[in-house]
Amino acid sequence: MNLRFVLAQWGRMATLLGVLLTAIGLIFLLIPGEKGIMLDPAELSLLSAGGMTILLGGIAWCVGRSGLEQPVRSVGLSPTQPISGSRPYRMTRRDAALVTTGAWIIGAAIAAAPFLIWATMAEDAPADHPFRSVVNCYFEAMSGITTTGASILTDIEAVPRSLLLWRSLIQWLGGLGILVLFVAILPSLGTAAKKLFRIESPGPDPEGVRPTIKQTARRLWMLYLGLTTAQVLLLVLTGMSLFDAANHTFTTLATGGFSTRNSSLARPESLAAEIVIIIFMVIAGSNFTVLLAMLAGRWKQALRDTEFRIYLLLLLGGTLIVTAALIGVDQPLVLTDGSEVSLTAGEAARAATFTVVSQQTTTGFTTVNYDIWPFAAKAVIIILMFVGGSAGSTAGGIKVVRIWIALRVLWGELERFFRPSVVRPLKVSGQVIDPEQKLNVVTYIVGTIFLLGMGALVIQALEAESTGCTFTTAATASLATLCTVGPGLDQIGALHNFAWFSDTTKMFLCLLMLLGRLEVFVILVLLHPRFWRGAGSAH
Numbered sequence: 001m002n003l004r005f006v007l008a009q010w011g012r013m014a015t016l017l018g019v020l021l022t023a024i025g026l027i028f029l030l031i032p033g034e035k036g037i038m039l040d041p042a043e044l045s046l047l048s049a050g051g052m053t054i055l056l057g058g059i060a061w062c063v064g065r066s067g068l069e070q071p072v073r074s075v076g077l078s079p080t081q082p083i084s085g086s087r088p089y090r091m092t093r094r095d096a097a098l099v100t101t102g103a104w105i106i107g108a109a110i111a112a113a114p115f116l117i118w119a120t121m122a123e124d125a126p127a128d129h130p131f132r133s134v135v136n137c138y139f140e141a142m143s144g145i146t147t148t149g150a151s152i153l154t155d156i157e158a159v160p161r162s163l164l165l166w167r168s169l170i171q172w173l174g175g176l177g178i179l180v181l182f183v184a185i186l187p188s189l190g191t192a193a194k195k196l197f198r199i200e201s202p203g204p205d206p207e208g209v210r211p212t213i214k215q216t217a218r219r220l221w222m223l224y225l226g227l228t229t230a231q232v233l234l235l236v237l238t239g240m241s242l243f244d245a246a247n248h249t250f251t252t253l254a255t256g257g258f259s260t261r262n263s264s265l266a267r268p269e270s271l272a273a274e275i276v277i278i279i280f281m282v283i284a285g286s287n288f289t290v291l292l293a294m295l296a297g298r299w300k301q302a303l304r305d306t307e308f309r310i311y312l313l314l315l316l317g318g319t320l321i322v323t324a325a326l327i328g329v330d331q332p333l334v335l336t337d338g339s340e341v342s343l344t345a346g347e348a349a350r351a352a353t354f355t356v357v358s359q360q361t362t363t364g365f366t367t368v369n370y371d372i373w374p375f376a377a378k379a380v381i382i383i384l385m386f387v388g389g390s391a392g393s394t395a396g397g398i399k400v401v402r403i404w405i406a407l408r409v410l411w412g413e414l415e416r417f418f419r420p421s422v423v424r425p426l427k428v429s430g431q432v433i434d435p436e437q438k439l440n441v442v443t444y445i446v447g448t449i450f451l452l453g454m455g456a457l458v459i460q461a462l463e464a465e466s467t468g469c470t471f472t473t474a475a476t477a478s479l480a481t482l483c484t485v486g487p488g489l490d491q492i493g494a495l496h497n498f499a500w501f502s503d504t505t506k507m508f509l510c511l512l513m514l515l516g517r518l519e520v521f522v523i524l525v526l527l528h529p530r531f532w533r534g535a536g537s538a539h
Helices: 003-029 041-068 093-121 134-145 161-176 178-185 192-200 213-237 242-253 271-284 288-295 299-303 306-326 345-360 375-387 400-418 435-467 471-482 503-517 521-525 529-535
Strands: 069-072 085-088
Touching: 003 041, 003 093, 003 161, 041 093, 041 161, 093 134, 093 161, 093 503, 093 521, 134 161, 134 503, 161 213, 161 242, 213 242, 213 271, 213 288, 242 271, 271 345, 288 299, 299 306, 306 345, 306 375, 306 400, 345 375, 375 471, 400 435, 435 471, 435 503, 435 521, 471 503, 503 521
Parallel strands: none
Antiparallel strands: 069 085
8 A cells, every 4th residue: 555645645635625714714804894804713713724734735745745656667677677767656445445534534624623723712602612622523524524414513603604604615525525526626646536436426336427537527516516506596586695595505415404594494585495405405315427417418318217216206205104194293393493383284295395305315404393293204204314315416325226226136035935947137227237236235235234223322322321312312313424314313303413422422423424424335444454464455
């Protein structure tokens, strides 16, 4: 493994984040307030964090840049003869796994820095403000950059607007992935781009767009930027302020769910704004390859995509079941701002639609307290949180295509039991799924279920005596972080947050978020001794 190459890539990533930090600080610094242009603690925290990050990133790049090339000898020269030249270093799978994992761990630390600096220097920040804790800042940043959306903030609206924008922006960057942006804008990665893209991109097969990985990354980011612009404009047209529209757009398309409001999205400016957000949550949870096909006019191809159709059916079916469960309940709807609304059929459909879409796409926005809903409604929500969105989307969860393949494998095994002579190839959207892919899918689902159970037990063990954490809370906390959803049930439901967890539990939840965002095996493989002894060195 080439540690200098890895260090150089981390340096590049840190420099990129430092530039963004500095840019946001300068933008808010140049916006005149009531006292004119002046540097307040929030802007100072962004600028200082940005400056330090650029400096450290530059140092890492300078130290590691010698690892970007590897020596070569001309054909026929023996190993004892002088080296004749060099060529760009070919990244191995070990390098790619370490670059990717380290980028998210370091990226979260960089993203957390302005929160901590602001809370330390701001005179108006209360002594017990959550951001005065290093662990809380890291938790919030990891939750943001992995697009989980779990928060430790008890009063979001008291945080300066510049820091709220940064908090939303890190979710937007984490949506498609920092390293996918990295691949798109840096021409010097060469063959390394393919390995980074494969590990970084969500879902079982990120190579649906061709012809090259760099062009794929650029097309994805252009689509992402176009959708961002469209949603901001539509939300502004519905009456939402430009600041709120930008923040909620960033966290909608990233399926992250951070809001600038304590009550999340309880009754935004108009029903139209809610409809716009629902539509873009559905888009963000769709496979971006399908979206590109639609934009290219290949609607028939897009609509024939098996996963896309099942994804839409799950959203529709989940909405109908939850609506039916709510109708007839003799109690009002409780909004996340504390107000109550009469539970008519229309209000039930509205609440069910938003909640189902938000939870299956793993966005995590809330409008109502679904924690008091009937068991059937909550069961549907939990199942959809586990399933998640489509492969190749910004959504988390197991992914619809994996669930579909696993069910087809199960059905095939049952059929073999009573019709052993029949051999049927398993196809998804016209493509044959080979035995290795089947095994990978089943292994991934079983591994995720195992981690969900272990996560729940660990959280319960860490919190049961000190905070009285219920098993429902522990189980849904494990699910909500590993599937990058955000809110869960009971003590972490729509009206609650994660601030009351102990520091140890918060760091464990950060690990679950990282495992969920990088889809488990990228992290676990780093813990395997044989991987470091050479098994992972193949190109």
